[in-house]
Amino acid sequence: MTSNSLAYSEQPGGGEAAELGQEAIPAPAPAGAFGLFGSDVKKNEDLKQMLESNKDSAKLEAMKRIVGMIAKGKNASELFPAVVKNVASKNIEIKKLVYVYLVRYAEEQQDLALLSISTFQRALKDPNQLIRASALRVLSSIRVPIIVPIMMLAIKEASADLSPYVRKNAAHAIQKLYSLDPEQKEMLIEVIEKLLKDKSTLVAGSVVMAFEEVCPDRIDLIHKNYRKLCNLLVDVEEWGQVVIIHMLTRYARTQFVSPWREDDGLDDNEKNFYESEDEETEKSDKRKKQYTMDPDHRLLIRNTKPLLQSRNAAVVMAVAQLYWHISPKSEAGIISKSLVRLLRSHREVQYIVLQNIATMSIQRKGMFEPYLKSFYVRSTDPTMIKTLKLEILTNLANEANISTLLREFQTYVKSQDKQFAAATIQTIGRCATNISEVTETCLSGLVCLLSNRDEIVVAESVVVIKKLLQMQPAQHGEIIKHMAKLLDSIAVPVARASILWLIGENCERVPRIAPDVLRKMAKSFTSEDDLVKLQILNLGAKLYLTNSKQTKLLTQYILNLGKYDQNYDIRDRTRFIRQLIVPNEKSGALSKYAKKIFLAQKPAPLLESPFKERDHFQLGTLSHTLNIRASGYLELSNWPEVAPDPSVRNVEVIGLAKEWAPSGKTKKENPVKKFYSESEEEEEEDSSDSNNDSENRSGSESGGDSSEDSSEDSSSEQESESESESEVENKRSSKTQRKSDLEDRGKKTSRSKTSDMSSTGSSSAEENSSDSESESESESETESRKVPKVKEKKPQQDRNPINPGVSLLDLDDFNLVSTPIALPTPALSPSLIADLEGLNLSSSSSVINVSTPVFVPTKTHVLLHRMSGKGLAAHYFFPRQPCIFDDKMVSVQITLNNTSDRKIENIHIGEKKLPVGMKMHVFNPIDSLEPEGSITVSVGIDFCDSTQTASFQLCTKDDCFNVNIQPPVGELLLPMTMSEKEFKKEQGMLTGMNEASATIIAAPQNFTSSMILQKVVNVANLGAVPTSQDNIHRFAAKTVHSGSLMLVTVELKEGSTAQLIINTEETLIGSVLLRELKPVLSQG
């Protein structure tokens, strides 16, 4: 080794040495280019030697120095042959640095780069996933077109790799290959399609990114993965979340109908969204009534909500734009809080967020009004932040807050930052035009500013005053006179031009001053700015037309000056004006109209926000920030008039289930199937809700609320579900966590066990905890006991026990959205059902499960009338969801409305007067409720299976009101699913004293199956039991508190009679229910 390298090895750290080495290069530069060249060559020689040595430490040292050169942007390409030899080095750090080098220079030295390919191909088969992944990374990063086929092969292989990390890298490689050779698009789309099906959270973000880059228009690839992506979203890493959310926003805009029509009336700023509104009013009226949100649409909105709490500003912004673009307007309000939170972040984040808020605040003021003060300007803010804040303040200004704002503006006007002060004056002008109450105040304030010492401030004021006066020209002679005087002192051209224009426009109101001004201007014409000269010409022309006696000569003098001006624009204008106003034989018909042309009524300028036109860009995008279309910007489409077939998203479920049926025994498939089954169920729930909703909407105004709320409830369950699932999925890697989860679950299970009639004592740890899911439990449990290895199959079986008979029968009905009652059954393919039926038969034990409600009545009950509640009105209804607070409680949703004209504060539940044993879970106090505001809260009440009244006090800050909730007996139940066989068995055990029956007489048309079902579930929260006989209808439920079975049978007899039988241990409730059902069924 040379002495040179010895010197280096004395240095303590490698990086430092490299640094010194580079510093040495520029040093001799002044001496001449020759010296530089010489040292460079010498140094590289030395590096080459080090690379060829057989000591790893020397090689590493050399590589570190080379990387240092690359980092500095120095050319190290001539070392390529020496470096590439080391690509197969055993030392992982050398290898990595060689990779860095290769990626940087391979493009320039393609032939030599090919030498390294075989090493990577070998590494692609390495047992270590990190090595496989990094080989793929480098292979796909060296941009050498000749290896495209090799890359393609590698990507295909890697996309099927067992390691999700390698698959993630494959997704990245797709984009690289695409940018290298767009010809490969079709093949790459195939790989994307495959990877989109991947259920690893690690892969999801990367593959969606690839999708966005390669084939963003192939929206059809998303359909089948839509629900999975929605459900996985929370667990995806933050960067992936951003990409997925943006993609799903676009997707939602093409697949769902607009949820906005409903609240159209609330907001009149949104007209531009519906251009041809007039023609459509009728149509949309109709639609308004029919609108129900697609459950998938709801799923997306719901699953993104928790991400508003992300620490990553980009994620929060992504969710915010999603809510802005696709959620109902009434729900978008929740994003403002999170966006305001981001304002505490770095300057750059503030800048982007403020820009987006500015755009939003133009359209929907109300969203950010409560946070007005968060936009107050601090003197230490950078100017760009100040201006943005000012913009938002202007947008938010209204009659109520304008006086506070104006006071705030007064401080800003005095700011040392003159650019900002000028912007404030503009703002005051805009407020003055927008809010007529304060126009006068603003104007006088601005006039005061005319005597300000700073010229920029004065000039800006003049310009703004000019605009203001233009809007109400009369009665402002004084101001105009004042401004005419300013002409002597003010030098800013824009301001001078504005004053001249103003005088010209109002020359008839100030007949004595105007000619004098013209005289002064004529004197200084030659030294004025072009802008001012044009206005002098204008003023001359106007005066010539109105007061030619005094100003004829002056004007002609000015026109002469203008004729020889250096600026052609001014010469042009001069010629034009002369032709128009000075009568001569050549002047045509136009000159007759000169006065009309010059002194026409000019429309007042609209002082508009510069953010007005930005709203056509998707929020949060680069294009929005720059207000130009950035390359690669994907347009957000308008809502479709009619929703495309929503079934494209579930078709695949069946398809997949079928596809997987043979391989369903493998462990890996488990989580995803769960997702599917879940989302499907979700959909059912929702669709049943929404159907009911649309049906009942005409009647009750709370219909909309109820559907939303109940679906929200179910969502919470579902989320918890998916959480626990992902945990299960990863149990191998985190045993401890799993343990704790199991603990939780264990607790829950045991609780539900005690309350459950099914005392079979099965407590498999894998049991699903959520009640709504538990309809599947029985099957999976029995399965798992029998064939423990197959227990992962559960989700697939989940679907089957639900009355295959019914699902087959009602398949057609289900597709028709108009069916009044949507049964909680999925559209299963017959073949699958046949399969499942087989499984069903094999399970003999009778385990009974709580299912989702068949029907949720939207009937609300008055809790507190607005008259007696001093403006506070409260209604409650039973969402028929298992209570989230306690299994033994009935959930009750209370909707509070503020019908008074002032804020109602601190709404909470006060003293409770409950009968012995009854318990109640209260809602969190509500801090305040705005006038016209409405809020829905849920409480849980344990009625102890009695129809006793729960009395409590509903308190506000000032008052307490005594209110009562008395449950209808039908709401004390939770629906269950069971097979006919089980039903009969249970019924057999509940005879004698436990049976109550009655005979009903009614017209035959009331005894159709659908009528009976509808009537029964309307009264009581019962689950339908599939039946093999046409004339017998069975329903099952359990009581909420004790979990006793409640079996209802309606048996149609000859003629127009029917037998109603109720079997239950809780005879009291049974008889009450009988009493309630009887009249309902018999009436017409």
Next chain:
Amino acid sequence: MIHSLFLINCSGDIFLEKHWKSVVSQSVCDYFFEAQEKAADVENVPPVISTPHHYLISIYRDKLFFVSVIQTEVPPLFVIEFLHRVADTFQDYFGECSEAAIKDNVVIVYELLEEMLDNGFPLATESNILKELIKPPTILRSVVNSITGSSNVGDTLPTGQLSNIPWRRAGVKYTNNEAYFDVVEEIDAIIDKSGSTVFAEIQGVIDACIKLSGMPDLSLSFMNPRLLDDVSFHPCIRFKRWESERVLSFIPPDGNFRLISYRVSSQNLVAIPVYVKHSISFKENSSCGRFDVTIGPKQNMGKTIEGITVTVHMPKVVLNMNLTPTQGSYTFDPVTKVLTWDVGKIAPQKLPSLKGLVNLQSGAPKPEENPSLNIQFKIQQLAISGLKVNRLDMYGEKYKPFKGVKYVTKAGKFQVRT
């Protein structure tokens, strides 16, 4: 997404470049320099700049510009957030994010950047994962490496990458198991001339330093969780638990991290712990003015207010200031016109004040507006919102950890208009 990254120091030297796709010439930064010149002040350089072929998205951190080159549409916050994450990582690895530190560790920086982005898309940004891939430099390690020839680069995939808790590394072991939480609250306020509060708000964070072995599962509960109005979470926190029970339940990352940041609901009135009496005046047509500022404690709840600093950006016409503080020391920089008064603690018997004369440029008009005072202070052992940690429970591990909670209240953007 992110094409290239340039690091630029204050004097406009590009001292590091990294490309994830094809090489983009350094000359693209000229557009950035142009914008920088136009902006006059570093704070005012627009974060997003459009050039004919590229878009430049930049952040300014610790006197360095991180300029990234973008070619196609991308959410700008995505890039900004990522760049800040890069700067955080440097800070984490080298103790500071400065030009010298980056130049000293250029190889590690390069290795980090290589791991953090692939083809412009973030790959690994969790500090726990990165530290398993690339070990942070320590003196001991560099000595050991030079002897044994081992490297700073890990050769297996970090376990975190594949698990559902990517933020935690596996196999953590400590002899002393400790968990510390710092509840830091900052008061943002604007106080107007007359001393009344225009705007006040409390923003808080809980920073954690967790050194626990194995896979501890922690849950932290508060006495009064209702106070927290808007919260953002570290990804480790289970959102459901918070929603339903208002308990922070999480498996923590190893080491230092920010657990949550929150805003205290705006309904609660904010107690402003200090008051300021001020009279600043500039005489018309003379070259001097008066400056008199006194600070006193208001409702300090029995705790001393310490670390008080007053910073004033004086108007441009001020030439010099001739002041006498009753306590602490002051400096005035005639170039930037910044007056800094380091007060220290407030002793209630004698309120600190700063009085004296201001020399103005003769002939120049007197300043329109009095400068506003920016105040910094600190109160130990107090969370001004009243937030209190109730208890910390640990599940999943057998040992008994040592637990500690510290409260601090600070002034955030605390401005007094005069």
